[in-house]
Amino acid sequence: MLEIIALYLLCGKVGEIIRRKGRKALGYQVLTAVLWFGGEVAGLVVGAIVDVMLHGEQGGQIGLFVYLFALGGAAVGAITAFVIASLVPPAR
Numbered sequence: 077m078l079e080i081i082a083l084y085l086l087c088g089k090v091g092e093i094i095r096r097k098g099r100k101a102l103g104y105q106v107l108t109a110v111l112w113f114g115g116e117v118a119g120l121v122v123g124a125i126v127d128v129m130l131h132g133e134q135g136g137q138i139g140l141f142v143y144l145f146a147l148g149g150a151a152v153g154a155i156t157a158f159v160i161a162s163l164v165p166p167a168r
Contacts, residue, residue: 079150083112086154090161098167107160111153119149 090108091101123145 083109083154086112086157090157093158093161094164097164099164104157104161104164108154108157111157112150113153115149115151115153115156116146117149119152120146122149 087105087108091105094101094104120142123142126145127139127141
């Protein structure tokens with residue numbers, strides 16, 4: 077639940093940045109959500125691979141270690157969305 081609230085707030089901030097530049101925000105807000113979830117899935121996969129390499133297979137349980145990798149991937153996606161929004165030139 078907290079992740080959804082964080083994503084909602086992030087989309088709002090990205091929207092503010094884009095609107096100040098005189099552009100429509102919806103596409104960039106969708107991009108923020110896609111980058112967030114894509115990063116989360118990528119982090120989950122990488123975390124699962126690292127977990128298996130470090131600890132061996134333990135019945136396929138996804139633990140805190142893998143979840144932290146997923147959150148890290150989501151953070152990378154959010155940062156990427158902010159960087160993209162900040163690099164968008166103002167509308168003419």
